Amino acid sequence: xxxxEQSLFLSVREGDSSVINCTYTDSSSTYLYWYKQEPGxxxxxxxYIFSNMDMKQDQRLxxxxxxxxxxxxxxxxxxxxxxxxxxxxxxxxxxxxxxxLTFGTGTQLKVEL
Amino acid sequence: GAGVSQSPSNKVxxxxxxxxxxxxxxxxxxxxxxxxxxxxxxxEFLIYFQGNSAPDKSGLPSDxxxxxxxxxxxxxxxxxxxxxxxxxxxxxxxxxxxxxxxQHFGDGTRLSIL
Numbered sequence: 407x408x409x410x411e412q413s414l415f416l417s418v419r420e421g422d423s424s425v426i427n428c429t430y431t432d433s434s435s436t437y438l439y440w441y442k443q444e445p446g447x448x449x450x451x452x453x454y455i456f457s458n459m460d461m462k463q464d465q466r467l468x469x470x471x472x473x474x475x476x477x478x479x480x481x482x483x484x485x486x487x488x489x490x491x492x493x494x495x496x497x498x499x500x501x502x503x504x505x506x507l508t509f510g511t512g513t514q515l516k517v518e519l
Numbered sequence: 520g521a522g523v524s525q526s527p528s529n530k531v532x533x534x535x536x537x538x539x540x541x542x543x544x545x546x547x548x549x550x551x552x553x554x555x556x557x558x559x560x561x562x563e564f565l566i567y568f569q570g571n572s573a574p575d576k577s578g579l580p581s582d583x584x585x586x587x588x589x590x591x592x593x594x595x596x597x598x599x600x601x602x603x604x605x606x607x608x609x610x611x612x613x614x615x616x617x618x619x620x621x622q623h624f625g626d627g628t629r630l631s632i633l
Contacts, residue, residue: 410561437619448523448610448624449562494561498619505550505619506564506578507612 412495412510419518424482426513428495433476435497439507440469440480443492452480452493482515490517521545523625525611531631534603540596540628544613549591552612552622555580562610568594569616598630606632 411429441449455462462469468481492512524543553565564578568588588594612622
């Protein structure tokens with residue numbers, strides 16, 4: 407497909423793990439990013455992964471990359487209410503030129519008590 | 520501050536007026552980007568500045584939109600003769616260089632056209 411695709415909503419219970427999935431467009435994208443957006447705020451860079459890696463772990467966050475399927479996931483361990491936000495995956499497609507990020511539509515994560 | 524700073528944080532204006540939005544990038548960041556986020560949608564790229572190179576304007580939606588940047592500092596995004604469909608959050612980001620360096624975002628300007 408030509409769009410970066412994400413599911414729109416995810417609801418989890420506090421303490422559970424959350425997994426947010428993304429399918430990106432360009433198999434030659436060098437870096438793939440995860441951003442978090444809280445209500446009324448800008449985007450906070452959470453983590454990013456270089457395309458020659460399969461996995462990256464950073465505290466409670468684990469990023470998995472499947473280049474063959476152009477699939478990216480973000481796992482949040484021990485999800486807390488403060489993790490409630492919209493999560494965007496993004497790529498810089500090599501085919502488009504320049505360094506403009508192409509974003510998914512965002513996944514709204516709701517953490518319930 | 521250490522982050523990307525945008526002003527104003529909110530702007531309400533009447534249809535047909537011109538607006539100017541400002542972005543102060545992180546000190547030392549040579550690349551600067553503008554994106555637009557319409558309600559319930561993802562972000563759309565507008566324009567990209569890198570050092571003294573000609574800007575990449577490929578995302579500007581119409582000739583009512585223009586942007587300038589002075590050296591490697593402040594940028595302004597100008598929208599002339601605003602229309603209701605211009606209502607959105609306008610986000611600015613900066614990064615260290617021309618490569619796929621992580622982009623760091625400001626909190627945005629929420630623009631409402633009456």
